[in-house]
Amino acid sequence: MRKIKLFCAGGLSTSLLVNKMKAAALADNYDVDISAHPTIELETKGADADIILLGPQVRTSIQDVSAMYPGKKVMVVDMVAYGMIDGKTILAQAKKLLGD
Numbered sequence: 001m002r003k004i005k006l007f008c009a010g011g012l013s014t015s016l017l018v019n020k021m022k023a024a025a026l027a028d029n030y031d032v033d034i035s036a037h038p039t040i041e042l043e044t045k046g047a048d049a050d051i052i053l054l055g056p057q058v059r060t061s062i063q064d065v066s067a068m069y070p071g072k073k074v075m076v077v078d079m080v081a082y083g084m085i086d087g088k089t090i091l092a093q094a095k096k097l098l099g100d
Contacts, residue, residue, distance in 0.1 A: 002032040006077070007039045007065075017077075020087025025100030030095070038083055042068065046076055051094050053077050074095050 004021070006014040014036035025032045037045045041057050042065060046052050051073040053061055059076040064076045075097055081089040 002030075002050045002098065002100065004032055004034045004048035004051050004053060004091075005045055005053065006034070006036045006053045007042055009047070009057050011037050014055055016085050017082065017087055017090065020085055021091045022087070024046055024088040025083070026093045028091075030091070030100070032073065032091075046072070050073065053090070053094060056082050 006018060008014045018034050019072065021034050024030075025034065025049045037047075039054075040050075046065070046069055049072065052065060052069065052075070052076065054065065056077060056078045056079040062074060062076055066072075075094065077090055078093065080086075081093075089095075
């Protein structure tokens with residue numbers, strides 16, 4: 001089972017996106033655990049993620065997150081897909097980066 005962790009400024013705006021991503025994963029029979037968290041939980045919640053997704057509002061922290069977790073996949077969520085709460089597209093992008 002893959003673990004996808006989404007981080008944003010407060011963790012609330014991504015909860016809607018998580019639900020859409022879970023629905024897309026279920027439709028694809030993709031075994032994944034997806035959760036949303038505020039960036040202040042990166043140190044504790046990011047450690048067991050297969051991929052860390054950052055909301056567009058915290059995209060400037062990508063270098064810091066990549067340095068915190070060398071070897072982990074880190075991706076900034078596409079701003080348009082995020083705004084449209086397009087879980088299917090974002091899940092597809094994460095799967096591609098993971099090689100799934």
